[in-house]
Amino acid sequence: MELRVLGCSGGIGGQRRTTSFLLGEQVLIDAGSGVGDLSLAELSRIRHIFLTHSHLDHILSIPLLLDSVFDQLEQPITIHAQAHTLRALREHVFNWVIWPDFTALPSADLPVVVLQEMAPGEEVRVGDCSLGMIPVNHIVPTVAYVVKYPDGIFVFSGDTTTNDTLWEGLNALPRLDHLIIESAFSNAERRMSEISKHYCPQLLAEDLRKLTHQPHVYLTHAKPGEEEMIFNECRQLIGDRPLSHLTGGEVLAL
Numbered sequence: 001m002e003l004r005v006l007g008c009s010g011g012i013g014g015q016r017r018t019t020s021f022l023l024g025e026q027v028l029i030d031a032g033s034g035v036g037d038l039s040l041a042e043l044s045r046i047r048h049i050f051l052t053h054s055h056l057d058h059i060l061s062i063p064l065l066l067d068s069v070f071d072q073l074e075q076p077i078t079i080h081a082q083a084h085t086l087r088a089l090r091e092h093v094f095n096w097v098i099w100p101d102f103t104a105l106p107s108a109d110l111p112v113v114v115l116q117e118m119a120p121g122e123e124v125r126v127g128d129c130s131l132g133m134i135p136v137n138h139i140v141p142t143v144a145y146v147v148k149y150p151d152g153i154f155v156f157s158g159d160t161t162t163n164d165t166l167w168e169g170l171n172a173l174p175r176l177d178h179l180i181i182e183s184a185f186s187n188a189e190r191r192m193s194e195i196s197k198h199y200c201p202q203l204l205a206e207d208l209r210k211l212t213h214q215p216h217v218y219l220t221h222a223k224p225g226e227e228e229m230i231f232n233e234c235r236q237l238i239g240d241r242p243l244s245h246l247t248g249g250e251v252l253a254l
C-alpha cells in the first residue's frame with residue numbers, strides 16, 4: 001500500500017501543489033491542485049474522495065476531475081465529507097454557475113458523482129483500509145482522517161490550529177505510525193495563524209506535547225517561500241521526535 005503525495009503546499013508556484021493524497025489507486029484524501037499531475041488513466045481509477053473541509057485549496061480539482069473522466073466511469077465517484085462541506089459543494093460549486101451539477105449528470109439515476117455524508121465516529125471501509133474522522137479546529141468545520149491500513153495507522157490532520165479533539169483522538173488509537181500535520185505559518189506570523197486557524201511551529205510544538213504515541217511527524221501546508229524557515233523552527237522546537245518536511249511527489253510506503 002502506498003500513499004502518494006500529490007500536493008501538500010499552502011499555495012502554488014513552481015513545483016508547489018495544494019493538498020491532495022492518493023491512497024492506493026482508488027482513494028483521494030482532499031483534491032487540491034496536485035490532482036492535475038495524474039494521468040488520465042490514473043484519474044479514471046479514482047472511486048472515492050474524502051474531504052477534510054470546504055476550502056478551495058482542498059477541493060479545487062474536483063470539478064475538472066469529474067469533467068475529465070465522466071465518460072469513462074462505470075460507477076460514480078463518491079465524495080465523503082461532513083454535511084457542511086457537502087452543502088458548500090452543492091451551493092457554491094455544482095450550482096450551474098461555477099460548474100454543472102454533476103450529481104444529476106448525465107442523469108439523476110446514474111450520476112458522475114455521489115455526495116455521501118460522513119461524521120466523526122463513522123468508519124468507511126475501502127478495500128484493505130478504513131477511514132474515520134476526528135474533528136479539528138479551523139475556520140470552517142474540518143476533520144482529520146484516521147486511516148487504518150493492514151500494517152498500521154496514519155493520520156492526516158487537515159487544516160487546524162490548537163485544539164484538544166485531535167490529540168485526544170490520536171491518544172485513543174491503539175497505535176500511530178505516521179502523523180501528517182500542518183504548520184502553515186512561521187512563528188513571526190503566529191498572530192496570523194491564530195486568526196486563520198492554522199498552526200505555527202510554537203503552537204504545534206505545544207500541542208505535540210499532548211501526544212503519547214511516537215509517530216513519524218510529517219509537516220505540510222507551509223506558506224510558499226517559507227518552507228525552510230518553518231521547518232527549521234519546527235526542528236528546533238520538536239527536536240525530540242522524528243520529523244520531516246513532506247514535499248509533493250513523495251511516496252510513503254505503508
Ligand SMILES: [Zn+2]
Pocket residue numbers: 053055138159
Ligand atoms: Zn482551510
Ligand SMILES: [Zn+2]
Pocket residue numbers: 019055057058159221
Ligand atoms: Zn488549506
